[in-house]
Amino acid sequence: MSTETADGFKAKAEATLAAELDRVLAFSHRLHDNPETGWEEVKASAWLVEELHGVPNARVTHGLGSLPTAVCAEAGNGTLVLTICAEYDALPGVGHACGHNIIASSALGAFIALAPLADELDLTVRLLGTPAEENGGGKIVMLEQGNFDGTHAAMMIHPGNVDESEMHPFACSGFAVRYEGRAAHASASPHEGINALDALTVALTAIGLARQQLEPGQQIHGSVDGAGTAPNIIPEKATGKWMVRAHDVQSLQRVTVVLERCLRAGAVATGAVLHIEQVGRTYADMRNDATMTDLFTANAARLGRTMSRTDKRGGSTDMANVSQVFPSIHPMISLGDGCPPIHNEAFAHHAASPAGDRAVRDGALSMAFTCIDLATDQQHRSRLLAR
Missing domain, CATH: 3.40.630.10 (Zn peptidases)
Structure with a gap:
């Protein structure tokens, strides 16, 4: 040299x-x-x-x-x-x-x-x-x-x-979320529908309540892409995107379980079918x-x-x-x-x-x-x- x-x-x-x-x-x-x-x-x-x-x-x-x-x-x-x-x-x-x-x-x-x-x-x-x-x-x-x-x-x-x-x-992962229900007339036959928007609402409520118990450094945040097409039709589909973050990958895995649990709650409560797909790769700390x-x-x-x-x-x-x-x-x-x-x-x-x-x-x-x-x-x- x-x-x-x-x-x-x-x-x-x-x-x-x-x-x-x-x-x-x-x-x-x-x-x-x-x-x-x-x-x-x-x-x-x-x-x-x-x-x-x-x-x-x-x-x-x-x-x-x-x-x-x-x-x-x-x-x-x-x-x-x-x-x-x-x-x-x-x-x-x-x-x-x-x-x-x-x-x-x-x-x-x-x-x-x-x-x-x-x-x-x-x-x-x-x-x-x-x-x-x-x-x-x-x-x-x-x-x-x-x-x-x-x-x-x-x-x-x-x-x-x-x-x-x-x-x-933060370590980070992103997910695309979709609920599939069944459309029906909201006035004439609402009992025949499965409300995907209700499933999403239950999930949002569960996520909001779960934040109080998250570990230090863990975060959950998301957005709603769409839900339903008209007020007189039971929404058959609701979609959104969510991210989880944490101080390290191990903590990220734990907060991901919390998110998935909250999302499943919406499906269980309404009978809608839940689809979760990771978007991109998991970012480390x-x-x-x-x-x-x-x-x-x-x-x-x-x-x-x-x-x-x-x-x-x-x-x-x-x-x-x-x-x-x-x-x-x-x-x-x-x-x-x-x-x-x-x-x-x-x-x-x-x-x-x-x-x-x-x-x-x-x-x-x-x-x-x-x-x-x-x-x-x-x-x-x-x-x-x-x-």
Whole structure:
């Protein structure tokens, strides 16, 4: 490996990104203006591949196993393999209100900054474009397919309204629920019907009462999609979606039993037939690597960001499943004062603002600098290679 200091490598990485920053930011805005939901990121993944082909000596693959919108790019042939994750799916109705355009662009920026240095660092830098974080668990599928194999550490950043060195997401599962009853005239022959809406009402009541007895950290929340077609017809079908969350996968399994029990109560009370189908994969709880977190915090400070620490839990992510297998980090990058919380239209506006552009640059450099620290410090390097 080169005798160049870590600071020397960081200066080179910063200069490389500075020369390419305009195209990285243009890519961010292009994604923002053309949102695509999970599993449908056809344009986004193609545009990412287009940008990666512009990186000298990058090895790029579009489509991985069963996932046509997944992407892999590698640069360098070093023994230490560091993976940077890019997300680019949007939310239905509110576009990039989770700022995944910033996630993808910062990952691209970090890859561009590191690629020319990879062999000097005895590093293989890998970018994985991971579809459907919001609704499908693309990273979980990619873990199962072996797309993360060989990784020694993984990282990504996520925009938000605060700078935080760690994210503490809940383990999470989602379910589609359907009650099937029997239609009948609500006035002439109500006794001939089986009311699916009543089944759903009983279930909602049971869930509301059960919340008092949930364990700390357990959550149940859901929405009703539809129930019935006209007030004078006994509803023969009622549908909805529910999510359960908990501090860890074991607690998640227990709260799932509670949800299922409440849903069955509606069927038992009315005679309706209950159908429950899990939607997507089960998201695990996040294991933040302490050493990598400290390195990222120090590198963000070089760029003028003070990363706070918090134990507050919120949301869920399939990056947590990656962290169960490989040392990982998932820090939050603020979009500045006045930025609202994620998942609303106002946040989507901030994701394409000057503060959003700064988050792309700072996120890219903080990750690139952290990779350089892991590659140049023998203690850090040995710890990861020994896994």
